Amino acid sequence: QSVLTQPPSASGTPGQRVTISCSGSSSNIGSNYVYWYQQLPGTAPKLLIYRNNQRPSGVPDRFSGSKSGTSASLAISGLRSEDEADYYCAAWDDSVVFGGGTKLTVL
Amino acid sequence: QVQLVQSGAEVKKPGASVKVSCKASGYTFTSYDINWVRQATGQGLEWMGWMNPNSGNTGYAQKFQGRVTMTRNTSISTAYMELSSLRSEDTAVYYCARGTVDYYDSSGYYLDYWGQGTLVTVSS
Numbered sequence: 001q002s003v004l005t006q007p008p009s010a011s012g013t014p015g016q017r018v019t020i021s022c023s024g025s026s027s028n029i030g031s032n033y034v035y036w037y038q039q040l041p042g043t044a045p046k047l048l049i050y051r052n053n054q055r056p057s058g059v060p061d062r063f064s065g066s067k068s069g070t071s072a073s074l075a076i077s078g079l080r081s082e083d084e085a086d087y088y089c090a091a092w093d094d095s096v097v098f099g100g101g102t103k104l105t106v107l
Numbered sequence: 108q109v110q111l112v113q114s115g116a117e118v119k120k121p122g123a124s125v126k127v128s129c130k131a132s133g134y135t136f137t138s139y140d141i142n143w144v145r146q147a148t149g150q151g152l153e154w155m156g157w158m159n160p161n162s163g164n165t166g167y168a169q170k171f172q173g174r175v176t177m178t179r180n181t182s183i184s185t186a187y188m189e190l191s192s193l194r195s196e197d198t199a200v201y202y203c204a205r206g207t208v209d210y211y212d213s214s215g216y217y218l219d220y221w222g223q224g225t226l227v228t229v230s231s
Contacts, residue, residue, distance in 0.1 A: 002151060033215030037152075044202055044221040045144075045152065051209060056219070088152055092216045095168055096142065096154040096206075 003028060004089050004099035011105040017077040020102045022089030024070050032092045034072040036065055039086040039101075048087070049074065081106050109133040111203050111222035118228045124191040127225045129203030136184035137161040140206035142218055143177065143188045145199040153199075157206055158186060193229045200224040 005023040012018040022034065036049035047056055049065035052072065064075045076083055084106045089099040114128040129141060143155040156167035158177040165177045176189045186203060202225075204218035 031213075033209055033213055033217075035215065035217045037218075044224050045204075045218075046221070047217060047219050050217050050219075051211060051213075051215065090152075090217070092214070095166070096144075096157075096216060096218070098152045098154065101151040 002100040003093060003097035004091065006087075006089060006099035006102045008100065009103045009105065011107055012076075012079045013107045014079055014081065016079045017075060018079060018104065019076075020074045020087050020089075020104070022072045022074070022099050024072075024091060024093075024097075026070060028070075028091040028093035028097055029067065029072055030070040034065065034067050035090045036063075036074045037088045037090065039088065040082075041085070045088065076104075079106055109205065109220045111205065111220055113201075113203060113222040113225045116226040116228070118230065119193050121194055121229055121231055123193050123229075124189055125193060125227050126187055126189040127201050127203075127227070129186045129188070129222050131184045131186070131205070134205075136179075137181055140208075141177070141179070141186040142204045142206045143175075144202045144204055144218070144221075146202070146224075147196075147199040150199075155188070155201075160186060190227075193227075195229050198227065198229045200226050 037045040038048040039045040052067040053065040086101045088101045110132045112130045137160045140157045142157045158165045160179045179186045203222040205220040209215040
């Protein structure tokens with residue numbers, strides 16, 4: 001059972017906008033930054049969003065993050081086939097805690 | 108460029124130990140934590156712990172306390188994760204990742220660079 005709660009799956013068609021939610025508590029998301037990681041099939045995770053809504057260099061602006069209270073979300077606009085991956089939210093809660101991951105399928 | 112290169116796949120018997128290495132390059136090894144995260148096949152990410160390569164200080168997830176040891180050799184910019192008393196449930200890909208403390212108007216901790224992963228298979 002993961003500390004942070006994500007939907008196990010999400011889907012969209014090319015060009016659509018999809019969002020992935022992440023729910024936590026006051027001890028993690030409620031009091032610390034949220035991070036998002038993208039894991040393409042067969043590869044290591046990659047930092048996608050840091051400090052709730054900041055993109056590392058090289059991450060397209062189609063990816064955006066937000067946080068409100070004890071929940072956060074990742075939005076992907078202009079969905080592309082190469083966005084098909086697993087997405088994980090994470091936060092600090094006296095340790096690194098992850099969500100269970102959301103498998104995004106591009107139909 | 109920052110790189111973390113891990114050692115190759117391992118096959119171990121139940122009850123044995125495994126030691127995975129993670130060689131860092133492209134940055135000052137002692138300036139950032141090294142974390143270990145594992146992922147069983149088809150499952151999510153599970154954080155195991157962190158190590159400060161400068162001081163050698165460590166912090167382990169409660170689940171792994173007593174079974175995991177994280178060390179380093181600063182002369183070769185390499186971190187190690189040793190897991191003992193292996194059981195079949197420890198079969199997973201083990202990743203090292205560089206950790207960064209994040210302070211601005213709040214706080215956090217993130218993993219900005221990851222190794223390629225090391226498959227550890229525990230089987231009799």
